[in-house]
Amino acid sequence: MHNADRGIFDLRRGHPVLVSGSQSSVLVAAVEGLTPVLLDRLTHMTGSAPRLILTSHRASAMGWSQPLQEGWEGVALEFAPDTDPEALFTLASAPEASNEAAHPEAVLGQPAVTPALPAEIAALELVRAGRLLPAVVAAPVPEPMPEAIRSALADGMFLDVDEHEARAVAKHPRLELAYVSEAPVPLADAPVTRFMLFREGNGILEHVAVLIGEPREWPDAVPVRMHSACLTGDLFGSLRCDCGDQLRLGVKTINESGGGVLLYLAQEGRGIGLANKLRAYTMQTAGLDTIDSDCQLGFEADGRRYDAAVEMLEFLGIDTVRLLTNNPGKIDALRAGGIDVVAREPVHGKLNPHNLRYLSTKADRGGHWLQELLASEAERG
Numbered sequence: 174m175h176n177a178d179r180g181i182f183d184l185r186r187g188h189p190v191l192v193s194g195s196q197s198s199v200l201v202a203a204v205e206g207l208t209p210v211l212l213d214r215l216t217h218m219t220g221s222a223p224r225l226i227l228t229s230h231r232a233s234a235m236g237w238s239q240p241l242q243e244g245w246e247g248v249a250l251e252f253a254p255d256t257d258p259e260a261l262f263t264l265a266s267a268p269e270a271s272n273e274a275a276h277p278e279a280v281l282g283q284p285a286v287t288p289a290l291p292a293e294i295a296a297l298e299l300v301r302a303g304r305l306l307p308a309v310v311a312a313p314v315p316e317p318m319p320e321a322i323r324s325a326l327a328d329g330m331f332l333d334v335d336e337h338e339a340r341a342v343a344k345h346p347r348l349e350l351a352y353v354s355e356a357p358v359p360l361a362d363a364p365v366t367r368f369m370l371f372r373e374g375n376g377i378l379e380h381v382a383v384l385i386g387e388p389r390e391w392p393d394a395v396p397v398r399m400h401s402a403c404l405t406g407d408l409f410g411s412l413r414c415d416c417g418d419q420l421r422l423g424v425k426t427i428n429e430s431g432g433g434v435l436l437y438l439a440q441e442g443r444g445i446g447l448a449n450k451l452r453a454y455t456m457q458t459a460g461l462d463t464i465d466s467d468c469q470l471g472f473e474a475d476g477r478r479y480d481a482a483v484e485m486l487e488f489l490g491i492d493t494v495r496l497l498t499n500n501p502g503k504i505d506a507l508r509a510g511g512i513d514v515v516a517r518e519p520v521h522g523k524l525n526p527h528n529l530r531y532l533s534t535k536a537d538r539g540g541h542w543l544q545e546l547l548a549s550e551a552e553r554g
Contacts, residue, residue: 177299177334177338177339178377179334180192180299180334180339181299181375181377182303182377183331184202184203184309185303187203187208189215189218190296191334192292192293192299192311192336192339193292194290194292194295196292197292198313198314198318199296199311199313200215200218200314200322201215201309201310201312202215203300203303203306203309204258205300205305205306205308205448206305207258208258209258211258212258215312216254216312217321218322219315219322221312221313221315222254223252223311224249224252224293225249225250225251225261225308225309226294226296226308226309227265227308228246228308229245229246230468231265231470232248232286234468234471237286240286243288246289247289247293247294248286248287249286249288250281250286251281251285252281252284261310262308264281265308266308266452268459292311292336293309295334295336295337295339296309296311296339297309298340299339301476304441304445304448304449306448306449306452306470306471350371350380350485351372351374352488353370353372353379354369355368356368358383360385362421362428363424363427365386366384366386367383368384369382369384369485379439380436382434382435382485382488382489384434385427385428385433385434385435386431386432387432391432392433392495394493394494396427396434397427397433397434398419398496398497398498399436399438399479400420400437401440401443401477402437402438402440403420403442404441404447405450412525412528413457413528414522414528414531415522416522418521419520419522422520422521422522423435423520426520427497430495433494433495434485434491436482436486438477438481442467444475445467445472449470449472453469453470462538464534464538464539474538479506479507482507483512486507486512492513493512494507495515495516495518496518497518498517498518498519498520499541500541500542501540519542519546521546533547
């Protein structure tokens with residue numbers, strides 16, 4: 174496992190990580206799970222005052238337009254030494270309009286908003302890749318490096334991650350996808366089905382290739398659906414989305430088409446993870462749409478990647494597919510990975526009052542092909 178991958182793991186466990194950069198080095202900790210003890214540790218080990226580092230998307234949601242206009246990748250905010258970590262978490266996650274404690278002035282007074290340093294931005298990438306809230310506290314490490322930090326590094330108390338490696342692993346992860354195991358799993362709509370499990374090289378994420386029917390009998394253009402995991406929709410039948418409908422319809426359609434593959438990808442909440450998806454749901458209940466709520470938390474509109482899907486198809490020897498999707502981005506991703514997408518078939522779920530706005534946002538702002546589905550609802554209305 175590379176240091177950056179281990180850094181993601183340590184940040185998820187609430188451990189500090191040293192991010193070494195060309196301009197400066199910082200000792201960082203994730204805001205999610207931050208404790209007073211950990212915050213004091215950063216201060217005492219570096220002799221420096223930590224700063225709160227947020228993404229430009231989050232800064233924009235808080236009312237500062239400059240970061241996005243200037244193309245900043247992140248912002249840095251100073252805070253008082255006695256600031257409660259819970260207040261920093263609220264500042265980094267709560268909808269400003271619905272919570273007075275989420276106003277920067279309530280926590281920081283009149284904060285100066287400055288561009289984050291490259292090492293601080295790299296730390297943001299690590300927590301974002303770890304599906305944590307994209308916010309960190311970062312304390313500058315002076316030169317020469319304090320003996321306390323040298324000793325901690327030597328004793329393995331925390332990692333030293335190079336900023337360039339951190340950004341590379343977070344933005345372009347080395348999947349090194351490995352086949353793990355498989356077994357027949359008969360399904361209600363596809364009795365001849367085999368599940369194959371693959372694990373990414375960092376050991377964090379696992380994906381499943383669901384082989385439907387007998388591979389030797391598959392059509393030349395193999396029916397394929399790439400389905401991002403959705404615990405609430407797939408397992409519990411949530412009415413907020415159409416994911417469960419799409420999953421079951423995908424299995425049934427592939428089976429009726431002579432067999433093929435459903436790739437079940439560990440990309441909950443368009444890549445932000447379940448914890449952040451639930452936070453976004455709370456914001457949507459307060460009035461935001463699905464894209465704005467993700468950006469309010471500090472994420473981009475869609476953080477999914479499809480490298481794992483390409484690698485699984487290559488492992489299965491599939492290079493020509495008929496893709497079941499409403500998302501043009503999936504077609505582009507497969508073609509960029511060398512997979513020939515010769516046809517596209519829509520996969521529509523059921524409309525209801527709870528998911529109508531969600532699907533409309535995907536069509537209007539995400540470019541998904543849902544016009545036919547939405548038009549049929551408009552005609553009925």
